[in-house]
Amino acid sequence: MKKLILGMAIVASAFAFGQKKDANALNAQLQEANKVAMDAYNAKNYAAAAPKFIEVYDLLKANGQDNKIYMYYAGLSHALANNSDQSIKIYTDLVNSGFTGVETTYTAKEKKTGQVVNLDKATWELMKKNSDYSDFKTEQTKSIEPDLYETLASLLLNAKKAPEALAVIEKGLVKFPNSAKLKEAQTTAYLQSGNTDKFVSGLKEQLAKNPNDATNWYNLGVMQAKNPATVNDALEAFKKAIELKPDFSDAYQNLVYTTIGDDAKVVGEINALRKDKPDEASKLIDARRERFGKALPYAEGWYKANPKSIDAVSALKEIYVVTKNIEKVKEMKAKEAELSAAATK
Template identity: 60%
Template sequence: MKKLILGIAILASSFTFAQKDKDASAKFDAANKAAMDAFNAKNYAVAAPKFLEAYEILKANGKADETYKYNAAISYAVNNNIPEATKLYEELIAANYTGEQTTYTAKDKQGQVQSFDKTMWTTLKGKSKDYTDFKEEKTPSVEPELYETLATLYLNSKQNDKAVALIEKGLSKFPNNAKLKDFQGTAYYASGNNDKFATVIKEQLAKDPNNAENWYNLGVLQSKNPASAAEAEVSFKKAIELKPDFSNAYLNLVYTTIGDEDAAVKKINETNRTDKAAGTKLIEERRARFAKALPYAESWYKVQPENIDAVSTLKDIYTITKNTEKAAAMKAKLAELEAKQTK
């Protein structure tokens, strides 16, 4: 699950109401001030509906500005109100909102930067000698952040199919967006689309082959198919090479090497009923798999000597490979750990 992290910077916007709209102007000013005060006080539960109130006042007076809806969306998201935040982010993306604004500034005789609306700025630029350094600048688009945040909201609320569709749409517009690429793998995995998840991981490994987590994730996917078990072993070993204390990689390497133990035991029992020689061969093959897994299990235990699963697994492997002395030592260690848990 992706933790929602926002650089909670809201956007500013300003409107001038006509003289006849004094009542609407007063209501807007009051709602916007209440929203800003609440936001600055980190009272996001109050800020969000007040930003929406300001938005609705503007909309009712023919001056709709999605900036206030954007600010409300941020406030809801920071306050972990996922349903309301999701609704607003969906609306902003559907409206192709970018948050881009053009600012018009100039320096006065004291060297102070002053802001103007476009009409006044244009007039001063053409006629006034009191101002210099006229600049017209456009603020960056927030559209990529809309996709990133909504993808996170979808993933956190387990709307995985929606997350996949949104991320694919976002990457078609912003193909180099690192966050969306990262979220894409998570979304594919959460939605059960392991083939696409594996493709994403391989693309990431092609760019950064020293990422232990990606080697581990690739190994997990490969281990789900017996046909790619050997590839999974390679991936887990690569993860461990890059991160020697990677306990989960050792765990998965052990069980991938052993294989489907339940199926193996069932097959041995069935075969023994009709063909003892064939059954004995299967037993020897099983023991060989456990022997191969032994050094990985020992390394896992070395990394996590207090882990009951690591101790129990190593005990079973020693037992099956007929190392009775070490099996007894692990049995004693297991009893010690289990006793601690019951205290």
Template identity: 50%
Template sequence: MKKIILSVAVLAFSFSFAQKKEVASAFKAIESGDLTTANAQISAAEASLGGKTYLLEPALLEQYYYTKGIALVKAGKTSEGAEVLAKISELGKEKIYTGKNAEKQKVYFVGKAAADASGVSGLKEETYVPTTTPKIGNEVNSIINKINDETMKAYNAKSYAQAGKGFLEIYNLLKAAGSDDKLYKYYSALAYAQGNVSDESSKLFSELINEGYTGVKTEYKAKNKKTGQVENLDKNSFELYKKMGAASDYTDFKTENTPSVEQELYETAASLYVDAKKYDEALSLIDKGLAKFPKSSKLSELKGTTYYKSGKMDQFLNNLKEQVAKDPNDKVSWYNLGVLSSKDPSKLAEAEGYFKKSLEIDPAYKEALQGIIFNIYISADDKAIEAIETARKAKKTELYNRLLSERRERFAKALPYAEKWYALEPKNIEVVSLLKGLYLTSHNDAKFQELKAVEAALNAAGK
């Protein structure tokens, strides 16, 4: 018998025909409520596809998503099902790019990104209108209400991770039913952030940014003539009642836009990336955010923090200088400039000026008081004492006296800052001991004895 050799084209046709038959059978089964058959047929189709859903024409792909999504939802796997069903709305929003691949198979790529990534040339652009959206609404309405109740209970109980999952399920189910209300996706991102599920939260915030979500929503309001209360109306009712004029039950019609949350999206997502030590992602997002919101002090501060935590000290220093140039009253940036500059012995005078600038803005800024005392005036006191002792032993009287005088001058400069710190924290043993030593060095015996007694009392109380 002559051996039969099937051509590539015939194999491709058979392969395609099998997929169509299995998906169509699965769709009919789910429509009739036969979950067992639907799942079996979808599993068979997936085994043939091997993940290559681009081989399914849009109508068939919609049936595949619908069948699989509904089956998952009915099996209690709401998150997975909602995510699959949500893909149906993308079929209607994205362009479909069709053509043939190197194996001569007909391909259907959803969206330009998928088409470009395929490497297939000569694709034609088409559109598709999903038909299962009303069916999805009928199937998931009761489920959405149930999930919403459970999600709100979880959120009020501060079970934020569970609430984040629930809000995302609601978003995907509504999207699948034809209502792409990103408010629930935003709620999910916030809940995950509150529950410290940083990876999921930052992913959702980044998606919202890339999707252009701002949170701005038009509210339609009017006063009810019978109750005198201002009520929120849907757009159609608002316009209808407004056209009715005096015959309407409402008056004082007005529209209002809710505030934009776009800047908050950038700030929160960047902060989450920093906390997760994803510094490259943080910097990329921060730069994008600052291009849109150049006056965001939060983003500028996060940029400096990212540079600092990632060890990019030169960039951190430059960022601080940019900060104080934009906001001369930013005491924290002046303080940070002082800390960084004081690490270079040749820049102590410059660092001293930065600390003083911070204290001009806030004389009670404890960190700046500590910074100027320890980083500038007494930072190298051990070396100073060593040099003084060396000069004494060598009987270099002139050098000894000069070094001793210089030390007293530094301590005299530190004294008013230490006194201010003590006034802020009179029971802090660290500042009490410091001040006692400064009074001793300055030969102020009365103050020395006073602080010595305070120190003893604090030590006794702490035992």
């Protein structure tokens, strides 16, 4: 699963309460809480920003303005602070409330100064009758509802809550059926919950839409390699991953081991046959050498992609032993010793 990425630009808000009692004092309190929240957020002190955004929300709500964007900011801040439980609760409440984050701004231009001013809707309507203002405009912000579903799904998956994540994902896909992030999260949730058949189906569905995703080809290969009936499909999937990402070390590694197969089992069979059935043992030896020969270019690719991997060096050394390339065996033994010595320093 891809790492959860969070971030957005939080902008300052203007607060206005008309002629309500103690409006000035309340406005000052709101401005102070908002400033503290924003300063903390911009300083990346997300743990401090979250409760201050909640304070702003509570103050507004107590005065008749249920502006959930501040709860969104609080949930985002909690997520960035790795307070997953608090973030999950806020995002869940926002999703269940149907919150979209869409806001309408109302502006007008002051003829005398040419300055564009922000107004609340009621004032904006009244100002239309005022000859001192012109260019009355409204704008709507973009919906953040898809982000709410996608982020909540990722938070739940990071918290290893696959059943809850699947419920959110399925609800989100009803509204946003083309969301690639939700589809990817759904595939991850299937794997996390142990539903490997649906995981593989999800990978194939994603690859049908985007056949250039090396990671998905690799993941598909990993799953196919677990089933003897689809080992050849796994090899092709790993090859496709490398074709798309030539330095994909893990894909080379899996190509090596999948091509060789269960070598310990084969060696055991050879040793059991050596004394009484030498001809059969020889056939197994030849077949083993052939498999190692097929694995050789993949092992060399693995070593090239990750020359500091002692596993890659050891695998390549073993293949050279089996394929009887003595000079290369010496070279890999020296490299193996060098890497082992470096690891102990």
